[in-house]
Amino acid sequence: MAKYLLKRIGYIIVSLFFIITITFFLMQAAPGGPFASERKLPPEIEAQMNEAYGLNDPIHVQYFDYLVRAITLDFGPSFKYVGQEVTDIIARSFPYSLILGAEAILLALSFGVLLGVIAALKHNKFGDYAAMVIAVLGISVPSFIMATILQYIFAIKLQALPVARFESFAHTILPAVALATTPLAFIARLMRSSMLEVLNADYIKTARSKGLSSRVVTYKHGLRNAILPVVSYLGPLVVSILTGSFIIEKIFGIPGLGNEFVVSVTNRDYTVIMGTTVFFSVLLLVSILIVDLIYGLVDPRIKVTDKGAEK
Amino acid sequence: MSKILEVNDLSVSFDTYGGDVKAVRGVTFELNEKETLAIVGESGSGKSVTAQSLMRLIPMPPGKFVNGSIIFKGQDLTEKSEKQMEAIRGKEISMIFQDPMTSLNPTMTIGKQISESLIKHQNMSKKDAHERGIELLKLVGIPTPEKRINQYPHEYSGGMRQRAMIAIALACNPKILIADEPTTALDVTIQAQIMDLMKELQEKTGTAILLITHDLGVVANAAHRVAVMYGGKIVETGDVDEIFYNPQHPYTWGLLGSMPKLDNRDEELQAIPGSPPDLADPPKGCPFVTRCPFAMKVCENRMPEYTDVSNTQKAACWLLDERAPKVEIPESARVGGTKVHG
Numbered sequence: 001m002a003k004y005l006l007k008r009i010g011y012i013i014v015s016l017f018f019i020i021t022i023t024f025f026l027m028q029a030a031p032g033g034p035f036a037s038e039r040k041l042p043p044e045i046e047a048q049m050n051e052a053y054g055l056n057d058p059i060h061v062q063y064f065d066y067l068v069r070a071i072t073l074d075f076g077p078s079f080k081y082v083g084q085e086v087t088d089i090i091a092r093s094f095p096y097s098l099i100l101g102a103e104a105i106l107l108a109l110s111f112g113v114l115l116g117v118i119a120a121l122k123h124n125k126f127g128d129y130a131a132m133v134i135a136v137l138g139i140s141v142p143s144f145i146m147a148t149i150l151q152y153i154f155a156i157k158l159q160a161l162p163v164a165r166f167e168s169f170a171h172t173i174l175p176a177v178a179l180a181t182t183p184l185a186f187i188a189r190l191m192r193s194s195m196l197e198v199l200n201a202d203y204i205k206t207a208r209s210k211g212l213s214s215r216v217v218t219y220k221h222g223l224r225n226a227i228l229p230v231v232s233y234l235g236p237l238v239v240s241i242l243t244g245s246f247i248i249e250k251i252f253g254i255p256g257l258g259n260e261f262v263v264s265v266t267n268r269d270y271t272v273i274m275g276t277t278v279f280f281s282v283l284l285l286v287s288i289l290i291v292d293l294i295y296g297l298v299d300p301r302i303k304v305t306d307k308g309a310e311k
Numbered sequence: 312m313s314k315i316l317e318v319n320d321l322s323v324s325f326d327t328y329g330g331d332v333k334a335v336r337g338v339t340f341e342l343n344e345k346e347t348l349a350i351v352g353e354s355g356s357g358k359s360v361t362a363q364s365l366m367r368l369i370p371m372p373p374g375k376f377v378n379g380s381i382i383f384k385g386q387d388l389t390e391k392s393e394k395q396m397e398a399i400r401g402k403e404i405s406m407i408f409q410d411p412m413t414s415l416n417p418t419m420t421i422g423k424q425i426s427e428s429l430i431k432h433q434n435m436s437k438k439d440a441h442e443r444g445i446e447l448l449k450l451v452g453i454p455t456p457e458k459r460i461n462q463y464p465h466e467y468s469g470g471m472r473q474r475a476m477i478a479i480a481l482a483c484n485p486k487i488l489i490a491d492e493p494t495t496a497l498d499v500t501i502q503a504q505i506m507d508l509m510k511e512l513q514e515k516t517g518t519a520i521l522l523i524t525h526d527l528g529v530v531a532n533a534a535h536r537v538a539v540m541y542g543g544k545i546v547e548t549g550d551v552d553e554i555f556y557n558p559q560h561p562y563t564w565g566l567l568g569s570m571p572k573l574d575n576r577d578e579e580l581q582a583i584p585g586s587p588p589d590l591a592d593p594p595k596g597c598p599f600v601t602r603c604p605f606a607m608k609v610c611e612n613r614m615p616e617y618t619d620v621s622n623t624q625k626a627a628c629w630l631l632d633e634r635a636p637k638v639e640i641p642e643s644a645r646v647g648g649t650k651v652h653g
Contacts, residue, residue, distance in 0.1 A: 202414040209366055209408075210428040210479065211401035214393070224418045300463040301417055 008292075012285040019281045020070060020274070024063055027273055034079035034268045053079060066274065075275035080267050086275035089260055094279075096166055097249070097256035101242040103176035108183040108237070113230065115184070116191020120226075121218065123196060131188060138185025147178035147251045164253040175252040179245055183237050187230055195226040228299055235291035239284040315486055315519050316342040316365070321379035321389075323357075323364050326372055330591045334360040336543035337379065342487065347513065347520040349530040349551075351566065352540035355587045361540070362489050362523045366406055367396045383487075402432040405480040409492040411472035415464040421448070421475050422460035425482055432483045447478040450515075451508060470501035477508065484516060491523045506533050527570055531555060536623070539563050542588050542598025544614075549624030558644060559618075559626035561603045568643035581643055597629070605630055605638050 033055070035046050050056050054065065069076060075086035119131035154174060155163035162171045198204065199222055207221045208214075246258035257276065264272035296302050323335040335357045342348050350358045363369050365381055367388065381388040383403070391399070405428075408414040416424060425447060426440035435443065441460070448456035451474040464472055473493060480488055490509065494502035506529055513520055522534055530537055531551065538548040539562060547560040558564055565583035572578075585602035588594050597603070600610040609629050618631035630638050 202408055202410060203416040205368060206406075206408060206414045206424075206476070206479070207416065207427075208368060209400055209406040211397045211399070211431060212427060213397055221416050221419070225416070299418055301465045 008289050012282075012289070015285055016278065016281055020067065020278060021063075023274060023277045024066060025059075027268075027270060028059055030268070032268050034270055036268070053077075070274075070278065075278070076271040078269055078272050080264075080269045080272070086271050089272060090257065090275060090279055093255055093257045093260050096254050097242055097245055097258055100172060100175055100179060100245060100248070100254065100256065101238070103172055104179035104183070104241050104245075105234075105238060107176060107180035108187055108241075109230075109234075111180075112184040112187025113191050113227065115188035117195055117218075117223065117226075119188065119192040120195035120199060128192075131192070135185040135188040135192075138181045138188070141181065143178050143182060144247050144251060146181050147175070147248055150174045150178055151251075164251075166252070166254045171252075175245075175248050175254060178251075179241060179248050183241065187233065190229050190233060191226065194229045195222060198222050198226040201225070224298060228295070231291060231295055231298055234294075235284075235288040238287040239280065242283060243280050313344055314341045315344050315383070316521075317380075317382040318361075318365070319380045319382065321361070321364065321381060322377040323360055323369065323374060324377050325374050327591070332591045333377075333593055334543055334590055335364065336590075336593060338540070338543075338545055339379075340538050340545060340548065342519050342521055344486075344519055345513070345517050346535045347510075347522055347533055349522040349524060349534035349537045350540055350545075351524055351527060351530055351537060353525055353566075353587060355590070356540040357543040357590075358523045358525075358540045359491055362406070362491050362521060365487075365489060365521070366400055366404055367391070367393075368400075368406070398432075401428040401480075401485070402483045403485055404487045404489065405483070405485040406489040406491060407473070407476045407480045407493050410496040411469055411476050412496065414476060415472055417464055420461050420463055421467070425460075425475075425479050428479065428482050443482070444478075447482055448475070450481075450512070451475070451478045453478075469497055470504060473497060473501075473505050474508065477505075477512070481512060481516065481518070485518060487521060488513075488518045489521045489523070492525070493522075494526065494529060495524070502529070509533065527555075527566060539566065542593065543590055544598060544627070546599065546628070547624075547626040549620070549626075553621065553624040557620070557624070558640065559620055559624070559631060560599075560628045561605055561630070562599045563626075564641055564644035565602075567645075568641065597627070607635070 034053075035041055035049050041049070047056075054062060057065070066076075073087070078084045078086055078089060081089065115131045115134065119128045119135075122128045122131075151163050151174060154161045161174055162168075163174075165171055199218075204217060204221055207217045212220075243258055243261065245256060246262050248254070249256040249259045257279075260272065261276045261280070263269075264276060318338060318340050321335055321338045322333065325332045325334060338357070338361055340348065340350075350361065352358045360369065360374075364374075364376070365388065376389045379389070383399070388396070388399070415421070422441055422444045425444040426435075426437065429435045429440040429443055430437065444460050445456045448460055453459050453471060453474055459467075459471075464475070467475060477493075488509075493509070494505050497505060509520065510533060512518070520533075522530070524530060534551050536549065537551050537554040538545045539554070539560065540546070541562045547554065547558065547563050554563060555567070558567060562583075568581050569583060571580055583602055588598045588601070594600060594611070596612050596614055597606075597610045600606045603610065607629060615627045615629045615632070617625040617627050619625045620631070629635055
């Protein structure tokens with residue numbers, strides 16, 4: 001197990017190296033720079049700024065400088081927000097995205113699984129059709145439309161919840177629901193099809209032949225086997241929810257990390273682009289590792305051991 | 312010997328888009344204590360549906376009981392509620408299935424799967440159930456059961472899984488064990504071991520076994536009595552010797568004839584030509600009429616009644632009517648030829 005973990009962490013470091021390298025050169029290849037703006041800076045000042053931030057060095061020197069600093073977890077200062085470190089920006093904005101994302105994942109997971117199980121148990125009956133109509137709507141309605149509809153109904157018409165900003169738990173409800181809709185619908189469909197398959201499996205018949213009640217059969221024997229596809233979907237889902245919340249953060253005026261990420265790209269704020277990219281990559285790689293570990297726990301056939309790693 | 316299970320004129324149908332499929336059409340048989348009754352027949356003859364109806368494991372709908380009764384301990388199982396059936400399944404009647412590879416839950420240890428019915432039916436504590444699980448695994452011949460009980464099905468071989476299935480089925484000492492093609496998915500040496508094990512356990516526990524199979528070799532070794540099913544009906548029934556040495560129904564002849572024989576290496580393997588009838592639209596007369604080499608006019612129009620051949624053997628065939636022409640048992644069906652010719 002320890003060997004397996006070490007090996008996976010090794011892979012993560014290699015992946016990070018490639019991500020940093022590719023992002024770095026892609027970013028440099030894009031036209032413009034951090035100090036290019038509509039109101040042109042006097043050339044002397046621009047030259048001084050470039051000098052100060054080390055942008056006059058040859059590109060390979062800049063690259064190696066960055067690599068060395070990245071290893072020591074120093075992502076440098078922002079070019080646009082004077083006096084702020086990249087790590088400060090991430091530390092300030094990530095908690096918003098994290099809370100929002102966690103709520104959305106929890107919502108999507110619990111209601112998605114519930115909806116899928118109901119649909120499977122009521123196969124080809126009203127419950128199934130109702131759940132699948134909700135799922136199709138959830139997948140086809142984009143999150144920004146969902147967000148504005150929610151704002152219109154719950155904040156403006158019913159005056160029940162705050163329309164935007166991020167100050168209390170009540171503020172998080174609408175954006176979390178909007179963010180959760182698509183993955184919820186996706187999980188519901190995934191869960192329905194895998195539950196239908198599992199309920200027809202031979203071991204379900206065995207469980208019934210033991211005299212177990214249909215509730216025990218469904219939840220103890222069915223659910224654990226049926227949830228496997230959902231678990232494997234969880235890794236990419238965590239990341240896409242945490243990064244993909246840019247639109248939702250914009251609509252609800254939440255100063256989250258998704259926002260910073262996109263703004264930094266339009267600003268050509270090199271260090272912030274690099275910093276947030278590395279941060280998201282670490283998040284993705286670690287959550288995939290965690291999902292693999294969970295997978296091994298849920299399904300004993302998938303063993304996370306040294307044996308598998310040596311082959 | 313006293314009757315433990317009585318099935319009277321049982322009919323089971325399935326609602327499909329293509330109409331009602333009448334999978335079982337008026338089946339009558341009984342099972343005595345400590346005996347093994349084999350139901351044989353080809354695929355689609357209704358034998359598995361019969362077996363699963365006894366446990367009420369047929370999904371309803373689309374399945375439904377059209378007619379008949381299943382009397383167990385003086386009570387009709389077709390009239391029981393689902394809750395009442397739960398108290399019978401696993402405790403009084405239990406079942407083992409065809410494919411041990413898929414009939415065990417892959418995410419649960421063998422021990423847990425054995426304990427479940429013990430905890431449910433005998434109110435055992437988890438610890439006692441675990442102990443009993445080890446005993447049961449030892450009983451079915453699994454080495455180092457203390458270690459094996461905490462393993463998952465994928466760590467067992469096919470034969471061991473079927474042994475574990477038997478342990479699960481026998482956990483609560485059921486009166487009846489239904490074995491639905493228990494050896495079909497296993498290789499031949501393991502088949503023999505599993506059949507021997509079932510025989511041995513039957514002697515120890517006194518369980519009655521209803522053996523569903525299409526393998527006459529298995530039947531000859533294991534069964535006391537045989538019921539031959541075709542087209543949703545039992546066409547012939549009798550003691551195992553009678554079925555093998557003095558079969559009366561042309562379908563039984565066909566089945567016996569299609570068994571490979573050791574002394575006839577050059578001959579091609581015989582098969583019964585044609586295919587079983589469509590049970591969505593079952594024939595008016597004998598279901599075997601289209602494939603029977605001895606079919607007569609009357610066979611098409613009227614289902615024959617049972618004719619008693621002996622106290623224990625009876626068959627439903629017009630050839631047994633006194634007005635029918637005399638037909639000898641074909642050479643190919645003489646499995647125990649020496650005994651008959653003597």
